[in-house]
Amino acid sequence: xxxxxxxxxxxxxxxxxxxxxxxxxxxxxxxxxxxxxxxxxxxxxxxxxxxxxxxxxxxxxxxxxxxxxxxxxxxxxxxxxxxxxxxxxxxxxxxxxxxxxxxxxxxxxxxxxxxxxxxxxxxxxxxxxxxxxxxxxxxxxxxxxxxxxxxxxxxxxxxxxxxxxxxxxxxxxxxxxxxxxxxxxxxxxxxxxxxxxxxxxxxxxxxxxxxxxxxxxxxxxxxxxxxxxxxxxxxxxxxxxxxxxxxxxxxxxxxxxxxxxxxxxxxxxxxxxxxxxxxxxxxxxxxxxxxxxxxxxxxxxxxxxxxxxxxxxxxxxxxxxxxxxxxxxxxxxxxxxxxxxxxxxxxxxxxxxxxxxxxxxxxxxxxxxxxxxxxxxxxxxxxxxxxxxxxxxxxxxxxxxxxxxxxxxxxxxxxxxxxxxxxxxxxxxxxxxxxxxxxxxxxxxxxxxxxxxxxxxxxxxxxxxxxxxxxxxxxxxxxxxxxxxxxxxxxxxxxxxxxxxxxxxxxxxxxxxxxxxxxxxxxxxxxxxxxxxxxxxxxxxxxxxxxxxxxxxxxxxxxxxxxxxxxxxxxxxxxxxxxxxxxxxxxxxxxxxxxxxxxxxxxxxxxxxxxxxxxxxxxxxxxxxxxxxxxxxxxxxxxxxxxxxxxxxxxxxxxxxxxxxxxxxxxxxxxxxxxxxxxxxxxxxxxxxxxxxxx
Amino acid sequence: xxxxxxxxxxxxxxxxxxxxxxxxxxxxxxxxxxxxxxxxxxxxxxxxxxxxxxxxxxxxxxxxxxxxxxxxxxxxxxxxxxxxxxxxxxxxxxxxxxxxxxxxxxxxxxxxxxxxxxxxxxxxxxxxxxxxxxxxxxxxxxxxxxxxxxxxxxxxxxxxxxxxxxxxxxxxxxxxxxxxxxx
Numbered sequence: 001x002x003x004x005x006x007x008x009x010x011x012x013x014x015x016x017x018x019x020x021x022x023x024x025x026x027x028x029x030x031x032x033x034x035x036x037x038x039x040x041x042x043x044x045x046x047x048x049x050x051x052x053x054x055x056x057x058x059x060x061x062x063x064x065x066x067x068x069x070x071x072x073x074x075x076x077x078x079x080x081x082x083x084x085x086x087x088x089x090x091x092x093x094x095x096x097x098x099x100x101x102x103x104x105x106x107x108x109x110x111x112x113x114x115x116x117x118x119x120x121x122x123x124x125x126x127x128x129x130x131x132x133x134x135x136x137x138x139x140x141x142x143x144x145x146x147x148x149x150x151x152x153x154x155x156x157x158x159x160x161x162x163x164x165x166x167x168x169x170x171x172x173x174x175x176x177x178x179x180x181x182x183x184x185x186x187x188x189x190x191x192x193x194x195x196x197x198x199x200x201x202x203x204x205x206x207x208x209x210x211x212x213x214x215x216x217x218x219x220x221x222x223x224x225x226x227x228x229x230x231x232x233x234x235x236x237x238x239x240x241x242x243x244x245x246x247x248x249x250x251x252x253x254x255x256x257x258x259x260x261x262x263x264x265x266x267x268x269x270x271x272x273x274x275x276x277x278x279x280x281x282x283x284x285x286x287x288x289x290x291x292x293x294x295x296x297x298x299x300x301x302x303x304x305x306x307x308x309x310x311x312x313x314x315x316x317x318x319x320x321x322x323x324x325x326x327x328x329x330x331x332x333x334x335x336x337x338x339x340x341x342x343x344x345x346x347x348x349x350x351x352x353x354x355x356x357x358x359x360x361x362x363x364x365x366x367x368x369x370x371x372x373x374x375x376x377x378x379x380x381x382x383x384x385x386x387x388x389x390x391x392x393x394x395x396x397x398x399x400x401x402x403x404x405x406x407x408x409x410x411x412x413x414x415x416x417x418x419x420x421x422x423x424x425x426x427x428x429x430x431x432x433x434x435x436x437x438x439x440x441x442x443x444x445x446x447x448x449x450x451x452x453x454x455x456x457x458x459x460x461x462x463x464x465x466x467x468x469x470x471x472x473x474x475x476x477x478x479x480x481x482x483x484x485x486x487x488x489x490x491x492x493x494x495x496x497x498x499x500x501x502x503x504x505x506x507x508x509x510x511x512x513x514x515x516x517x518x519x520x521x522x523x524x525x526x527x528x529x530x531x532x533x534x535x536x537x538x539x540x541x542x543x544x545x546x547x548x549x550x551x552x553x554x555x556x557x558x559x560x561x562x563x564x565x566x567x568x569x570x571x572x573x574x575x576x577x578x579x580x581x582x583x584x585x586x587x588x589x590x591x592x593x594x595x596x597x598x599x600x601x602x603x604x605x606x607x608x609x610x611x612x613x614x615x616x617x618x619x620x621x622x623x624x625x626x627x628x629x630x631x632x633x634x635x636x637x638x639x640x641x642x643x644x645x646x647x648x649x650x651x652x653x654x655x656x657x658x659x660x661x662x663x664x665x666x667x668x669x670x671x672x673x674x675x676x677x678x679x680x681x682x683x684x685x686x687x688x689x690x691x692x693x694x695x
Numbered sequence: 696x697x698x699x700x701x702x703x704x705x706x707x708x709x710x711x712x713x714x715x716x717x718x719x720x721x722x723x724x725x726x727x728x729x730x731x732x733x734x735x736x737x738x739x740x741x742x743x744x745x746x747x748x749x750x751x752x753x754x755x756x757x758x759x760x761x762x763x764x765x766x767x768x769x770x771x772x773x774x775x776x777x778x779x780x781x782x783x784x785x786x787x788x789x790x791x792x793x794x795x796x797x798x799x800x801x802x803x804x805x806x807x808x809x810x811x812x813x814x815x816x817x818x819x820x821x822x823x824x825x826x827x828x829x830x831x832x833x834x835x836x837x838x839x840x841x842x843x844x845x846x847x848x849x850x851x852x853x854x855x856x857x858x859x860x861x862x863x864x865x866x867x868x869x870x871x872x873x874x875x876x877x878x
Binding site for chain 1: 743744745746747748749752753754756757758759760761764765767768771785787788789790792794801802803805806807808832833834835836837838839840841
């Protein structure tokens with residue numbers, strides 16, 4: 001029996017531990033309902049809440065209004081406490097149905113000009129109440145939640161399911177003193193919302209001009225009846241000071257003791273209700289010392305911020321200049337410098353080493369940047385900008401928040417620069433190709449029928465179909481390379497090439513993806529005759545060969561043919577060629593000026609100068625020394641050179657020279673001549689001769 | 696005869712159950728401890744928007760508002776200013792002090808909503824310093840443009856008594872006095 005009790009006790013103890021652990025693990029129960037004791041007269045609302053225009057979208061405002069009036073009694077069919085229908089009761093007071101609820105309300109708004117430091121103006125239009133609230137909040141930099149609570153506090157418009165027109169007319173109570181009728185100048189829903197929001201910014205812009213001042217003691221009444229008295233309150237921030245300028249009374253203890261009801265004859269409820277309604281609908285009116293809200297973010301090619309750039313499809317090594325703006329929704333002024341300098345910090349995971357770390361990150365790879373502005377007060381906007389350098393291939397959420405090192409991480413507001421880094425791809429597509437006689441590219445030239453040593457200026461254009469911008473210079477320059485097989489030496493190598501396997505570099509400095517690059521170079525016909533198919537592709541030096549679209553230049557190299565045909569021949573007394581002269585019966589030492597014209601019937605262009613000049617040479621036998629040699633000759637076996645600078649195949653060339661009768665050598669002689677391409681070949685000999693006789 | 700070392704099967708089951716419960720409790724507890732001490736992540740802010748239907752009190756506020764409107768209309772219809780008589784008002788000094796080498800005083804007039812003239816009088820013995828500003832309509836009150844009197848315009852240091860008077864075509868009156876220590 002004892003043993004059994006002991007077992008039961010043990011079981012009980014274990015169960016106790018089990019449920020105790022569960023209870024400890026469970027979250028603590030929801031905080032108790034709001035009480036008047038939590039109201040701080042000197043800190044009704046923090047600036048970070050009041051001047052935060054981005055905490056509710058127009059859609060969210062509309063959804064909120066819809067929720068607060070599930071069914072609008074538009075026609076006033078419900079019964080009023082007077083025993084009449086609402087429609088009848090309203091009509092009896094001058095406000096007949098239909099009753100338009102705030103969620104359904106629309107009106108034509110008017111244009112408002114922007115005013116520096118106040119509101120950014122308004123564009124007229126037919127707009128819903130939600131649009132008006134959202135747009136005015138955004139324009140004036142005031143929380144839309146504040147405007148919603150103001151509408152409820154002043155006229156119960158948010159929850160009213162049968163509002164009267166007079167409630168819209170003085171919706172925010174602007175121009176409505178407690179002791180006199182409302183000022184007609186500010187009548188109308190849009191006017192009321194805009195005037196109220198603007199006025200709170202006026203208070204903030206000129207705090208020294210208004211009768212409640214932050215950071216000093218202020219005497220605040222409990223009630224418009226001055227006999228009810230008041231107390232000195234140290235106002236802690238501008239939002240609270242503004243609320244008191246707008247509604248210059250604080251709740252007395254009786255009003256706070258009955259937070260959802262009435263106090264006593266000296267109670268005033270405006271600021272109490274404002275605080276209570278905000279808490280009930282939107283949570284605390286206070287913010288942490290350090291909190292923020294992203295306002296906008298951007299990414300550009302560089303610090304000039306002129307050309308936008310996506311953070312996706314980056315290549316390793318790419319840099320993108322990113323930035324974001326953040327509203328200070330906390331209670332502490334942000335500082336750029338000093339021990340409490342605010343910085344951007346990496347999160348997800350916290351304090352991670354970013355794979356986009358750039359050398360410009362002066363505080364380490366977990367601190368991309370500090371603030372650009374020297375200081376940013378609560379409610380104001382700070383700017384943060386930095387370079388991101390792509391490194392690791394893949395998808396990177398790149399999440400950031402703000403931090404004051406050694407003090408506090410700011411809340412994670414979901415800021416991210418979603419980035420993808422893709423492998424570099426180099427590829428190209430053939431566009432066109434061409435061949436010219438020279439770099440001026442004025443005279444086209446075929447690549448067939450070339451002779452050994454001929455040069456031809458060729459080129460092609462290529463579209464960049466990869467994702468990397470081609471660079472002419474730098475780390476990975478784009479060159480033309482020989483292919484089939486890859487990187488071979490070309491027989492068409494020209495001395496102007498970078499190497500026997502690299503004809504040329506790109507002409508443009510850079511060619512972005514989708515753009516067209518140009519490649520031009522000389523080809524020199526090889527010594528050996530035959531057909532050549534020269535394939536080229538592109539290579540990113542140091543990185544990779546690109547795809548090979550089989551771009552080629554076909555060449556045929558012919559055997560050179562040195563032939564000619566006599567056109568005419570002549571002999572004159574002198575170089576003026578005015579008086580003919582026979583070549584017979586010459587006296588010793590007589591000179592006769594002879595010449596002939598020859599058609600180029602071969603395939604080689606004759607050149608007067610250069611490597612293989614075409615000269616007249618003695619034949620029968622070839623290269624013999626002539627006895628009719630003259631001192632003006634090139635040599636005793638070379639009477640003269642070509643008169644013309646060059647003679648293309650099919651054209652006619654001219655050769656003229658003096659012949660001098662030899663002394664003491666009478667007799668008849670047939671002097672044979674032909675042409676010779678010096679250093680290359682003797683021409684086929686057509687047996688040209690001059691019949692000479694000397695006395 | 697029973698074997699004294701052999702446990703009955705019921706007892707074995709109970710001990711096994713006990714061990715399981717203890718282990719489960721310890722596991723849940725440790726998990727909760729680990730979560731509660733995981734401070735290496737930043738806070739996720741909670742933006743509250745209450746989308747619940749209106750409370751009964753909120754519904755009643757709408758009807759109460761209309762009663763106020765009706766009463767204000769009736770009161771405005773009934774109240775007729777006495778011809779020739781000025782309304783007695785009592786301006787309220789909200790701040791009065793010596794800041795940055797100058798006296799700064801701000802005030803508003805609760806009982807009226809109009810344009811008027813405000814006059815600050817600083818008194819110390821027989822010495823007096825006065826300054827006049829406009830009474831202007833603000834969002835919901837008539838406030839005096841703030842008074843600023845540089846130290847050089849105040850004859851001596853010490854405790855000065857400040858009073859703000861208001862006058863207009865329809866009202867006049869003075870505030871209670873407040874002491875300002877001039878340094």
